[in-house]
Amino acid sequence: MxxxxxxxxxRGDVHQLLSEHLADMFATSPAExxxxxxxxxLSGPSITFWTAREEGELLGCGALKILHSPHSSETFGEIKSMRTTAGARGRGVATLVLRHILDEARSRNYGRIYLETGTEEYFAPARRLxxxxxxTECPPFAGYALxxxxxxxELRLGAKD
Incomplete structure (x- = not known):
């Protein structure tokens, strides 16, 4: 389970997975x-970080970063560092982690969840997920630029905007 x-x-195995993630990001996208x-x-106070494990074995990870609206007191979230291990791909781990993050965002009454991912073919599975x-696609948010x-x-979660 x-x-x-x-x-x-x-944590050792998590740090290794995140290092692989960063290496892949720099290998597939320009540094900027x-x-x-x-x-x-990912250990910062505005981020909650989770891992998915089965019998102690690391399968994947994901994080939720708090974002504050510059125009209201509304709080939103941003998904960060979604990653599964090579051996766990195709097992639905990313979907489980994503749903966990979305459930947490709903419990915090976030109005929306945002994310940034790549345009390269490497990122196609993430975009499909x-x-x-x-x-749905949206304009840049929280200081990102085109x-x-x-x-x-973004995903609207049903809380007031």
Missing amino acids: IHIAHDDPA SVHALDPSA YARNGF DPNSVFM
């Missing part, structure tokens, strides 16, 4: 278009 729980991004966070940034779960290497997506 797969369990999703808070975890430490600096890489928005992935390193383990120390997000689209299957109701995300970038031909980035796709910005």
Whole structure:
């Protein structure tokens, strides 16, 4: 059974997975278009980080970053560092982690969830995952700028905008 729980991004196996993630991001996108966070940034106070494990084995991870609306007191979220291990791909781990993050965002009464992902073919599975779960493309958010290497997506969660 797969369990999703808070975890430490600096934990050995998690740090290794995040290092692979960052390496892949820099291998597929220009440096100025890489928005992935390193383990120390994922440990920040505005981020909640989870891992998916089965019998202690790391299968994947994901994070939720708090965003504040500049125009209201509304709070939103941004998905960061969604990643599955090579051995866990195709098992639905990313969907489980994503749904966990969305459930948490709803419990916090976030109005929307945003994310940034790449435009390259490498990111096509991620874009399909997000689209299957109701995300649609949107303009840049939270300080991001238009970038031909980035796709910005949002999901309205039903809280007031």
